[in-house]
Amino acid sequence: MASKSLGNPYDGDADLRHGTNCGCHECWGKPGNNLESHVKAEGFQSSDELMERVVESAVVRSVFGNNELSRRSFAKMLGGTTLAAAVASVFPMDKAKAAIMDNLGTPEKSKLNVGFVPITCATPIIMAKPLGFYEKYGLDVDVIKTAGWAVARDKSLNKEYDAAHMLTPMPLAITMGAGSTATPFLMPAVENINGQAIVLHNDHLDKNDPKMWKGFKFGVPFEYSMHNFLLRYYVAEAGLDPDQDIQIRVVPPPEMVANLRAGNLDGYLSPDPFNQRAVWEKIGFIHKLTKEIWDGHPCCAFACSQEFATTMPNTYGALLKALVDATQYAHKSENRKEISAAIAPTNYLNQPVPVIEQVLTGRYADGLGNIKDVPDRIDFDPFPWHSMGVWILTQMKRWGYIEGDVDYKGVAEQVYLAGDCAKIMTDLGLTPPTETYKSYTIMGKTFDPAEPEAYVDSFAIKKA
Template sequence: MSIKSLGDPFSGESDLRHSKSCGCEACATGKHHHAGHDHHEDTYDLASMPAHSDMAVDGVASSSGKLASSEEMLDRAIESAVVRSVFGHNEISRRSFAKMVGSGTMMAALASVLPLDKVKAAILDDLGTPEKTKLNIGFVPITCATPIIMAQPMGFYEKYGLDVDVIKTAGWAVARDKSLNNEYDASHMLTPMPLAITMGAGSTATPFLMPAVENINGQAIVLHNDHLDKRDPKQWKGFKFGVPFEYSMHNFLLRYYVAEHGLDPDKDIQIRVVPPPEMVANLRAGNLDGYLSPDPFNQRAVWEKIGFIHTLTKDIWEGHPCCAFACSKAFADEMPNTYGALLKSIVDATQYASKPENRKEISAAIAPTNYLNQPVPVIEQVLTGRYADGLGEVKNVPDRIDFDPFPWHSMGVWILTQMKRWGYIDGDVDYKKIAEEVYVAADCAKIMKDLGYEAPDSTYQKYTIMGKVFDPDQPEAYVNSFPIGKGVS
């Protein structure tokens, strides 16, 4: 809820078009020429005010003389909005009437026709005070988690009244289990994970929600420097590859990529689950020939002169989803206001991260030991898209990683087709029903619009992946169109 001046609306001396921060000449001299001066009104966002505000606003004070709390500010804001509306936002009429009858009479007259207490209660109910403000959110230390991580040091959680501990987590099996055990209120997850958890693939079936994507693009296939002469995937038979989790875009994109080059990922190569922070060490030790991993570990392999970037995943599927913000359906149902404030924090941070001019600032914020624990130059190369590829070239790819919170239902359907294709789920699958239950696009769209960002009008779109068109209206036909795959009939 945005309001303007917090002056006393029942006083004939206050001017609701001005606040203490107004720097206009009239305010500086104390002489207000009331005609046509509405352009100096200050705006306050009551939804983002902390429980005990230190703001000094237009003499709003408690009985002790101290600065007002956010509750007192909200009362004043509602009164001001109602009074301004009654007088048609005509400040001269309001002040004249207040001076003529006095503030007490004016207040009583208004209350006789419009019960302010009920109006305040209704607005407070709409704003929704968080049921719980102290939260634990898990994250795996990768650049895909940028919005979830940066929201702590850069104040996005605090902005919406939350006190969040972001907890570094070794890998996604741990993140999943801690989420299922309610040790985490919400967590950084891979976009296939909420679908898998909801369906009981790899864990006990528990309804989960994914109201926001964290990043799009942002991954790469890295090969050991010993394989500089093996750039053709057809030469990769017998290779050992790392992916961070079975239910990951990394696994599904690697499988898709090698299969399009004629290799069966279950027969011709080995795919091992390796936590992202251990990728580089395993590459160095010779335990892996390569990996499809999140950053910064692709760039870290180049930094340490162990490997090179074979291809960015954006060149497999431009704009593919990767990581997400997720929570149990029970959390969202039982604490809807907390869920809403948390989602608003994440969406706001994601939109901030989407702006290239903010990327260096963000790199410094998420580099410290308690977050990514990486050199700032490594993170900057990922987030800015200007990077060394390990092949002797410096590339400039601004959208190497990007940030877009909208959880397209069509993305969920594509992921489910790959889970079916590779045998992670079987039988009849109601692709759209599951995607729409888990990827709560409506929640994200509402928050995006509330924050002034554009949200898509639809939730489905077609994708072209390595030249092959995916139509979300024909998921089963898509699964069966591939010559390689366990679930292909």
């Protein structure tokens, strides 16, 4: 049985759903399952013809709201030919297929390896596999679970990954040679905004004031992360020097809870679901959501090398389109429970569905006896604001990760490809921002992206 998006969408007996028992190569994970093999196996004359079927299948499924039972029942009732005519009468199928083919072109490479770290920030990259967004654009993507971001960075630099889930500071750091060999990297889309929290061990229920954290040991997932920079910002605003008054250790996200339980950490600023998992296991409590520090801050992103984007522009475009499409699907609150179930399995997050639902729906227990309703605890917005890149660079400069003169605007615009994202958003019928810079207020302090060096100089606590 072939990949489900290649089944006849007008056939009431064809089940287009993926699942552990569906029997197709995609779900069984058999070798040789790629675009070229499907062309041969399904009797298509070319990869273009196969891609047209993928588009047709996606459109028909969308007409029925991705409700497979409704599609099959309707197809059996009307018959395939009548259903095809009915869909064609209300949707210009031929024009849609032509537009997508003309816009993207055939991918130069259809079989891709994309790395991800198992956290809810990676939701668009992960869910695009089981929910069919990669297939929709003619791609056969293996999403590969990765232990942490040092591994993700190194595998990306070594070209083991075609693209990867990265933290928003990472493409900037890699491009500038901070922490690795300087290699031009691109970030054409953000995955999520907000979605992190500061968790403290239950031993510290009486230490809710960060001024009381002197000597604490905190975990962050990577040096070049919003987690590191937001934790530093937060404790510095409370008068603590993060390099002198607390210890900050790099801990891979899946190891955060175990280290908290063992007493190796007093707390951490981590991605979910590991904040909620600490509450679930009654080890820690949520001190503060990062949206309370900076509402709308970026966290994770889709990134790739400049070489990948320039040598395989059609593949790059198809991958970006799949992920922007998935990101907008994840943005809609009504899809969050479906997504929670899709990304929970062992090969993805390996977490209980209720833990993920608490993160994605924003209705959660905080570990202090309260049930909170914060719908935007995490959100999904693909647009890579240049001003976000400039802010990250100011914090890299503030804490000594980069030195000397910094071309804040030039680096941000080289790495954060707002133009590419805006084009894809427009193609998908979305409305991208008309500007790429804006000011932010973070804990009462205004950041003006036009004055980055003055912003760095304005902080009393920074690297000497």
